[in-house]
Amino acid sequence: MAGDEAAGSSTRPRAAVLLTGSELVTGVIADANGPWLARELTARGFEVAHLQLVGDRPGDLEAALRYAATAGSALIVTSGGLGPTADDLTGEVVAEFAGVDLVLDEAMRERIAGIVAAFPRAGRDPSALDAAVRKQALVPRGAVALNPAGTAPGLVVPTDAGPLVVVLPGPPRELRALWPAALETAPMRTLLAAVPPAAVRLLRYYGLSEAEIAATLRALEESRDIGGVEVTTCLRRSELEVDLRPRPGAEDAATWLAGQLAERHADRLVSADGTSTDELLAGALLAADLTVGTAESCTGGLLAGRLTDRPGSSLYVAGGVVSYSNEAKVRLLGVPAGLIDAHGAVSPEVARAMADGARAALEAELGIGITGVAGPDGGTPTKPVGFVCLCVTTSSGIVLARDLRLPGNRADVRDRSVDAGMHLLLRAARSVLASSPPSPAAS
Amino acid sequence: MAGDEAAGSSTRPRAAVLLTGSELVTGVIADANGPWLARELTARGFEVAHLQLVGDRPGDLEAALRYAATAGSALIVTSGGLGPTADDLTGEVVAEFAGVDLVLDEAMRERIAGIVAAFPRAGRDPSALDAAVRKQALVPRGAVALNPAGTAPGLVVPTDAGPLVVVLPGPPRELRALWPAALETAPMRTLLAAVPPAAVRLLRYYGLSEAEIAATLRALEESRDIGGVEVTTCLRRSELEVDLRPRPGAEDAATWLAGQLAERHADRLVSADGTSTDELLAGALLAADLTVGTAESCTGGLLAGRLTDRPGSSLYVAGGVVSYSNEAKVRLLGVPAGLIDAHGAVSPEVARAMADGARAALEAELGIGITGVAGPDGGTPTKPVGFVCLCVTTSSGIVLARDLRLPGNRADVRDRSVDAGMHLLLRAARSVLASSPPSPAAS
Numbered sequence: 001m002a003g004d005e006a007a008g009s010s011t012r013p014r015a016a017v018l019l020t021g022s023e024l025v026t027g028v029i030a031d032a033n034g035p036w037l038a039r040e041l042t043a044r045g046f047e048v049a050h051l052q053l054v055g056d057r058p059g060d061l062e063a064a065l066r067y068a069a070t071a072g073s074a075l076i077v078t079s080g081g082l083g084p085t086a087d088d089l090t091g092e093v094v095a096e097f098a099g100v101d102l103v104l105d106e107a108m109r110e111r112i113a114g115i116v117a118a119f120p121r122a123g124r125d126p127s128a129l130d131a132a133v134r135k136q137a138l139v140p141r142g143a144v145a146l147n148p149a150g151t152a153p154g155l156v157v158p159t160d161a162g163p164l165v166v167v168l169p170g171p172p173r174e175l176r177a178l179w180p181a182a183l184e185t186a187p188m189r190t191l192l193a194a195v196p197p198a199a200v201r202l203l204r205y206y207g208l209s210e211a212e213i214a215a216t217l218r219a220l221e222e223s224r225d226i227g228g229v230e231v232t233t234c235l236r237r238s239e240l241e242v243d244l245r246p247r248p249g250a251e252d253a254a255t256w257l258a259g260q261l262a263e264r265h266a267d268r269l270v271s272a273d274g275t276s277t278d279e280l281l282a283g284a285l286l287a288a289d290l291t292v293g294t295a296e297s298c299t300g301g302l303l304a305g306r307l308t309d310r311p312g313s314s315l316y317v318a319g320g321v322v323s324y325s326n327e328a329k330v331r332l333l334g335v336p337a338g339l340i341d342a343h344g345a346v347s348p349e350v351a352r353a354m355a356d357g358a359r360a361a362l363e364a365e366l367g368i369g370i371t372g373v374a375g376p377d378g379g380t381p382t383k384p385v386g387f388v389c390l391c392v393t394t395s396s397g398i399v400l401a402r403d404l405r406l407p408g409n410r411a412d413v414r415d416r417s418v419d420a421g422m423h424l425l426l427r428a429a430r431s432v433l434a435s436s437p438p439s440p441a442a443s
Numbered sequence: 444m445a446g447d448e449a450a451g452s453s454t455r456p457r458a459a460v461l462l463t464g465s466e467l468v469t470g471v472i473a474d475a476n477g478p479w480l481a482r483e484l485t486a487r488g489f490e491v492a493h494l495q496l497v498g499d500r501p502g503d504l505e506a507a508l509r510y511a512a513t514a515g516s517a518l519i520v521t522s523g524g525l526g527p528t529a530d531d532l533t534g535e536v537v538a539e540f541a542g543v544d545l546v547l548d549e550a551m552r553e554r555i556a557g558i559v560a561a562f563p564r565a566g567r568d569p570s571a572l573d574a575a576v577r578k579q580a581l582v583p584r585g586a587v588a589l590n591p592a593g594t595a596p597g598l599v600v601p602t603d604a605g606p607l608v609v610v611l612p613g614p615p616r617e618l619r620a621l622w623p624a625a626l627e628t629a630p631m632r633t634l635l636a637a638v639p640p641a642a643v644r645l646l647r648y649y650g651l652s653e654a655e656i657a658a659t660l661r662a663l664e665e666s667r668d669i670g671g672v673e674v675t676t677c678l679r680r681s682e683l684e685v686d687l688r689p690r691p692g693a694e695d696a697a698t699w700l701a702g703q704l705a706e707r708h709a710d711r712l713v714s715a716d717g718t719s720t721d722e723l724l725a726g727a728l729l730a731a732d733l734t735v736g737t738a739e740s741c742t743g744g745l746l747a748g749r750l751t752d753r754p755g756s757s758l759y760v761a762g763g764v765v766s767y768s769n770e771a772k773v774r775l776l777g778v779p780a781g782l783i784d785a786h787g788a789v790s791p792e793v794a795r796a797m798a799d800g801a802r803a804a805l806e807a808e809l810g811i812g813i814t815g816v817a818g819p820d821g822g823t824p825t826k827p828v829g830f831v832c833l834c835v836t837t838s839s840g841i842v843l844a845r846d847l848r849l850p851g852n853r854a855d856v857r858d859r860s861v862d863a864g865m866h867l868l869l870r871a872a873r874s875v876l877a878s879s880p881p882s883p884a885a886s
Contacts, residue, residue, distance in 0.1 A: 022673070022675050023677045023686075024481075025485075025492070026481055026482070026491065026675060026686065026688075027477070027479065027480070027481030027482030027483075027485060028482075028675060028684060028686055029679055030475075030478040031477075031478075032473075034470070034474075034496070035467075035470040035474075038467075038468055038469055039469070039470030040470075042468075042469045042470060048469065048470075049468070049503060050496060050497045050498075050503060051468060051495070051496040052493055052494070053493060053494040054492070060492060060493060060514070063513075064493065067506075070506075071503070085657075173851075214528070230465075232465050232469060234472050236471075236472055241471060243466075243469065245469075294744075294765070299748070300744075300747050300748050300750070300751030300752075300756075300763075301739070301744030301745065301748040301751070301763055302744065302745075302748040303744070304743050304744030304767075305742070307743070309853075309857075311818070311820065313743075313767075314767055317743070317767050318770075318771060319764070319766050319767040320743075320744055320764070320765035320767075321762070321763070321764055321765070321775070322737070322747040322751075322765070324747075324756075324757055324760050324763075325757070325761055325762055325805075327805075327806060328805055331806075332762070332764070332804060361771075361774070361775060362768075362770075362771055362775075363770060363774075375754070376754050377754065377755070409616070410752075410754055411752070414748075
C-alpha cells in the first residue's frame with residue numbers, strides 16, 4: 001500500500017540511482033547500494049524516481065543516464081565502474097553524457113599512486129600499473145573529484161542543461177565513505193538548498209496487519225484531509241513499518257496523523273520514532289542491569305546471533321545453548337527427560353524448562369526457551385510445521401509465554417520465531433523495569 | 444571485473460526486469476525479486492539488459508515499460524502492483540502498454556472470491572471486498588492469466604509489435620510459485636524456443652583473490668582465444684565465484700577455460716560445478732555419519748544458525764554453546780579457567796579447548812571452537828579487532844586450527860568467521876572421510 005501520487009504531482013526534486021556491474025544483472029550478487037542511497041536521498045527530501053541496475057556495457061549505461069534525465073531527475077547517483085580495468089567505464093560515459101572531455105588530475109594521480117604502492121599486486125607489471133593509476137585519475141572537465149576511500153576517486157559532475165551526476169565506487173564501504181564528501185561539494189550544496197526538508201515519521205508496530213492500518217487510515221481521512229501525506233506501509237522482520245512523508249505544506253497533517261496512529265494502536269506500537277526493537281531491547285536490558293541466556297531449538301542459534309549483533313552486547317548477553325537434540329536439552333539445560341516424554345520436545349512445558357535451564361546454565365537473570373517445528377518435515381496434525389513455543393522467565397518470577405503457528409517456509413519460521421523472541425524479551429525486560437524500585441544508585 | 448561486451452554485440456535475446464513498489468524507491472525495503480529473476484532469466488539464456496525499480500506511479504511504470512522495449516528487450520518481467528488497492532495498477536498500465544482493454548475473467552473472479560472467503564478481513568465491507576476481487580480478476584484482452592498463489596493472479600501479456608510482458612505478484616513466495624506456470628504458457632514457450640542454451644559454469648574458490656584470477660586469465664588468453672566467454676567474478680561469503688558464460692559458438696572455449704581454472708587453483712577450489720559449501724559440508728557429514736557440536740564466542744550463535752539452515756540438519760548437528768562470557772566457557776564447555784588466564788579468552792589454546800568442550804558437552808564427533816575480537820571495542824595491539832582463532836577437533840584425533848586477522852566492521856568479522864568455520868569443518872569432515880575405511884554397510 002502506498003500513496004496514490006501520480007508522476008509529476010510532487011513538488012520535490014526527483015533523483016535517480018544507477019547501479020552498474022554485470023554481476024548485478026546476472027543476479028550473481030544482490031545490490032546493497034541501491035536501498036542505502038534511496039534512503040539517503042529520501043531522507044534529504046528528494047523523490048526517488050527509480051533505481052536502475054545495468055551491466056558493464058557503455059551503451060546501456062549511456063541510455064540509462066539519458067532516461068533518468070528524461071524522467072525529470074535533477075540528480076543522478078551512480079555506483080560502480082570506477083576500477084582500473086577496461087570494463088570500468090563510468091567516468092568516461094558520464095563525461096560523454098555531460099559533453100566534456102576527460103582531463104588528468106595530477107594531484108589525484110599522485111594520491112592514487114601512493115595508495116596503490118602500499119599493496120603490491122600479483123601478476124601486474126609496473127607500466128600496466130601506471131596506466132591503471134592514470135586511468136583512475138581522469139576527471140571530466142569541470143567536475144569535482146572526491147578523495148578515494150579505496151583507490152577509486154568519486155566524481156561530482158555538473159551537466160549544462162541536465163541533472164547533476166554523482167559518481168561513486170561500487171564497494172559499499174567505499175561508497176558510504178565518499179557520500180558525505182559528495183554532499184559537501186559546491187554543486188551538491190546548491191542543489192540541496194532547493195530541496196524542501198523531508199520530515200519523515202516512522203511508526204513501528206508488532207502484531208498489527210496492513211488491513212487494520214488501512215481501515216484506520218480510511219476512518220481518519222473522514223475527519224481531516226491527509227492527502228498531502230504520502231503513507232507507505234511495509235512488513236519487515238514481522239513488524240509493520242508505517243512511513244509518513246509530508247509533501248511541502250502538509251507537515252501539520254503528518255504530525256496529527258502520526259499522533260492518531262500511535263494512539264489508536266498503542267497496544268501494538270513498538271516505537272513512534274522508528275527506534276528498532278533491537279535498540280529498545282538493548283536499552284531496557286542495560287537500564288534494568290539484566291543479562292540474558294538463550295536456549296534455542298528450531299532457531300538454532302539465530303536469536304543469540306541477533307542479540308550479539310550489537311557492539312557492547314557482552315554487557316547483557318551471558319550466552320546461549322543450541323539444544324538441537326533432546327540429549328542436549330537434558331544434559332545442558334537440565335530439562336527433565338520425563339517432561340519431554342510427557343509433552344514432546346515442542347511444547348510450552350519444555351519451552352519453559354528450557355528458559356529456566358538457560359538462566360541456570362548461564363547464570364542470567366532472563367532466560368528464553370524456543371522450541372518449534374521449522375519444517376519442512378517433522379510436522380504432525382496437532383503440532384504442524386510452524387508451531388513454535390516460546391517462553392521467557394526471569395529471576396524475579398515473571399513468566400511470559402507464547403505459542404505460535406507461523407506461516408511460511410523453514411527460513412520464514414526460523415526468522416519469525418527470532419522476531420517473536422526479541423519482542424517477548426522486550427516485554428519481559430520492560431516488566432522487570434516497571435516492577436523494580438528505583439535503583440539506590442540513582443538517588 | 445566482467446567481460447567487455449558492448450551493447451548490441453550479443454546474439455542473446457534481451458530481457459528486462461521491472462520491480463514496482465514505493466517502498467523500493469524509498470529504500471524502506473531491499474528488493475528480493477530482482478536478483479532471483481535475473482538468475483532465472485540468465486540461466487535460461489537471456490541477456491538481462493537491466494533491472495529497474497519504480498514507485499507505484501502509473502507514469503513512471505509506463506515510462507519504464509517503454510524504455511525496456513526501446514532497449515531491445517524481447518521479454519519484460521514485472522513484480523508487484525497486483526493487489527486489491529488503488530495503488531496496485533500494474534495490470535492496468537500493462538494493458539495500456541499492450542494497447543488492449545481489460546476484460547473480466549469470470550472463472551478467475553470466482554477462484555479469487557473463494558480464496559478471499561477463507562480469511563475474513565477486518566474493517567472491510569462486503570461491497571468493497573467484491574470490488575477488490577473483481578479488480579484482481581481483470582485481465583488484459585488476449586493475455587494468459589496464471590492461477591494465484593496468494594490472491595493475485597499473474598499475467599502473460601503478448602504485445603503486438605513489442606516485448607512479451609510477464610506480470611507477477613510482489614511477495615517473493617508468490618512470485619516464485621507463479622514463475623514455473625509462466626514458463627509453461629504458449630507465448631513463453633515460443634519465446635524460449637528461440638533462446639540459445641546458457642551453459643553457464645560456476646567455479647567456487649575460498650582463499651583466492653580477484654587479482655590472482657585476473658592474472659591467470661591474462662596468462663590463459665595468450666594460449667587460446669577466450670573472447671567469446673563472458674567471465675564475471677564475484678566475492679560472496681568470503682568465496683570467489685567465477686562465472687563463465689559462453690556466447691553462442693564459444694562453448695568449447697568455456698569448457699577448456701573452466702578446466703584450466705579448476706586445475707591452476709586446485710588447492711583453493713571449493714567446487715567446479717557451483718555446489719555451495721553448505722551443501723558440500725552437509726554431504727560430507729552425512730557420508731561420514733558425523734555430528735557437529737559448536738562452541739561460539741564472537742560469532743554468537745551464527746555458525747550454529749547457518750549449520751541448521753538446511754532441512755534435515757538435525758541428522759548432523761548435535762547442538763551448540765554460545766559462550767559469550769568466560770564463565771560460560773568454563774561452566775558449559777569445561778575450558779580450564781587457568782587456560783583463559785594464561786592465554787586470554789581469544790587464543791588458539793582456548794579455541795581448541797572450546798572445540799573439545801563442544802564435542803564432550805554435545806556428544807558430537809566433530810567440535811568447533813571460535814573465539815575472536817569482533818569489535819569495535821576490545822582490540823589490543825597483539826589481538827586487534829578482527830583477530831579470530833578457530834579450531835576443529837574430531838573424536839578420531841584430527842586437529843585443524845586457523846588464526847585469522849579479518850578486515851571489516853563487526854558484522855564483517857562475524858560473517859567471515861562463520862565462513863571460515865564452515866570451511867574448516869568441511870576440511871575436517873573430508874579428512875575423516877578420507878582416513879576412514881569403507882563402511883561395512885556399503886559392502
